[in-house]
Amino acid sequence: xxxxALRRRLRFLPxxxxxxxxxxxxxxxxxxxxxxFLLLLIDFGIMMYEYVSVSNAVREGARYxxxxxxxxxxxxxxxxxxxxxxxxxxxxxxxxxxxxxxxxWPDGSDRGDSVAVKVxxxxxxxFFPNSILGIGNITIPVVSCxxxxxxQKDKTAVQSGSGCG
Numbered sequence: 308x309x310x311x312a313l314r315r316r317l318r319f320l321p322x323x324x325x326x327x328x329x330x331x332x333x334x335x336x337x338x339x340x341x342x343x344f345l346l347l348l349i350d351f352g353i354m355m356y357e358y359v360s361v362s363n364a365v366r367e368g369a370r371y372x373x374x375x376x377x378x379x380x381x382x383x384x385x386x387x388x389x390x391x392x393x394x395x396x397x398x399x400x401x402x403x404x405x406x407x408x409x410x411x412w413p414d415g416s417d418r419g420d421s422v423a424v425k426v427x428x429x430x431x432x433x434f435f436p437n438s439i440l441g442i443g444n445i446t447i448p449v450v451s452c453x454x455x456x457x458x459q460k461d462k463t464a465v466q467s468g469s470g471c472g
Contacts, residue, residue: 346434354430354447357397362451364394365424369453372410372422376457386410390424398428418457423471425452 368390375381387403387410402408407427414420429446452471 360395367393369455373455
């Protein structure tokens with residue numbers, strides 16, 4: 308190899324050592340992971356909102372049953388609809404009468420006995436639908452239960468059910 312040919316080859320060597328696009332390339336490599344983490348964080352926040360809303364609705368339903376069911380004009384459906392109304396649109400009327408919302412008077416209907424309300428709701432991912440992931444039906448259970456004492460004797464027909472414990 309002649310010196311002239313060697314100089315020609317060495318002339319192109321600095322072109323391969325430039326680092327002008329390195330930061331952009333590294334950003335493109337990290338971007339999908341960042342977007343995935345951001346969407347997962349938003350999904351987790353929505354799940355926590357649903358948990359807090361369902362917990363509040365269950366407490367409201369148990370309190371409604373403890374205070375208003377003593378006169379005999381209160382039924383399972385009244386308490387269940389109160390839970391649905393207070394859930395912030397997470398639960399629907401069709402959840403009443405299903406295992407999703409349960410209302411029970413496990414100890415009886417005397418003053419001081421308990422009214423138990425339990426909601427078992429499944430959270431479905433918003434940004435990661437199961438059909439895209441292709442790994443089956445993924446849900447996270449959002450479960451809340453409240454147990455409050457009757458403030459007066461309940462004159463309605465007692466419906467047995469399990470408490471929160």
